[in-house]
Amino acid sequence: MEDNSDQYLLFMNLFNDSYDTTDSSYVVSGLVQLCSKTKVNQFGANFIPLFYYVNFLLSYLGNGLVLFIIYKFEKLNTVTNIFLxxxxISNILFASSLPFWATYHLSEWIFGVVLCKMVSSAYFIGFYSSILFLTLMTFDRYLAVVHAVTAARSRKKTYAIIASVAVWCISIVASVKELVLKKVWLHLEYGLMCEEAGFPGNIMNRWHLVTNYQQFLLFFLLPLFMVMYCYISITVRILSTRMKEKCRAIKLIFIIIFTFFACWTPYNIVILLQAIRISTIGENNESCSESEALDYALYVTRNVAYLYCCISPVFYTFVGKKFQSHFRKLLAERIPCLKRHISLSSQSSRTTSQRTPHTTYDY
Structure with missing residues (x-):
């Protein structure tokens, strides 16, 4: 009995010594709150796949139609058509990644490490380049209307090619972290994950901060200011002319600005809030309700922004009379029974266009 008692006392002494020598800098005082994301993940699994498939179909139908019209009726010798x-292409690249993500949200990542990196990169390259090309098209429209005389000399094919290459380079550089950070790893509850991993938490937080502020400043705030400035200048220019379809042009400008602002602002506000959360209080020190609210908001607002990204070429091209005319011709060729009605409307459109040859949206 004495031996057992001595052994017990020796064990307790060793235990107490080990406890006392613990470095206090590693001791966490208080409770660490672990938030259950079950409801948020279930919402994402139900909501995101359907929305991604819808976006994919709309993007391929809309962008495919624009691509076919460019191929059939247009030539790539104008700045506008090169940008378009x-x-x-950027929207098709972005939309091509959506079925992979839809499948991922339904179950797990089943496509391997290489496709994890490639799909993630294509997703962000297409997303970023789409925003920049929309901004570039707006700036080009501003040059063509507000500075028509000087722009006639500078708006050449070379200028369009150089600007397009610059946009693709910026988008690729902004997305290079996907090639570095994306890994496929096994989660005990959710299975195979295609997520950012492989570095300590503080480094990952810095990457998230860079990504969020990059998204907000470079791919939202700057394009928004440029779009606002360009279209306000175009509106002032139109108001100073004697164009008969002045009201129509101003209405279209208002619709474009409002749609851009309404679709992009909520998503980027959520992105900014996430960046502020990470940089100030950290993800582990916030309440679960705040974290869940941001997750829900991100799911909804991100998909609204993606929808605009997918349908923007149709929106931007079919406000122009020229593309409307091409679409009528395409319908008349494919659906003969509509030919008589379409030819009459086209004739009326041509008459109107002749009366207002300098309309802003006639390309």
């Missing part, structure tokens, strides 16, 4: 072609 690049915008369509």
């Amino acid at each position: 072609l690049n915008l369509v």
Whole structure:
């Protein structure tokens, strides 16, 4: 009995010594709150796949139609058509990644490490380049209307090619972290994950901060200011002319600005709030309700922004009379029974266009 008692006392002494020598800098005082994301994940699994498939179909139908019209009726010898072609390519690249993510949200990542990195990169390259090409098209429209005389000398094919290459380079550089950070790893509850991993938490937080502020400043705030400035200048220019379809042009400008602002602002506000959360209080020190609210908001607002990204070429091209005319011709060729009605409307459109040859949206 004495031996057992001595052994017990020796064990307790060793235990107490081990406890006392613990470095206090590693001791966490208070409770660490672990938030259950079950409801948020279930919401994402139900909501995101359907929305991604819808976005994919709309993007391929809309962008495919624009691409076919460019191929059949247009030539790539104008600045506008070069920018438009690049915008369509960027949207198709972005939309091509959506079925992979939809499948991922339904179950797990089943496509391997290489496709994890490639799909993630294509997703962000297409997303970023789409925003920049929309901004570039707006700036080009501003040059063509507000500075028509000087722009006639500078708006050449070379200028369009150089600007397009610059946009693709910026988008690729902004997305290079996907190649570095994306890994496929096994989660005990959710299975195979295609997520950012492989570095300590503080480094990952810094990457998230860089990504969020990059998204907000470079791919939202700057494009928004440029779009606002360009279209306000175009509106002032239109008001100073004697164009008969002045009201129509101003209405279209208002619709474009409002749609851009309404679709992009909520998503980027959520992105900014996430960046502020990470940089100030950290993800582990916030309440679960705040974290869940941001997750829900991100799911909804991100998909609204993605929808605009997918349908923007159709929106930007079919406000123009020229593309409307091409679409009528395409319908008349494919659906003969509509030919008589379409030819009459086209004739009326041509008459109107002749009366207002300098309309802003006639390309």
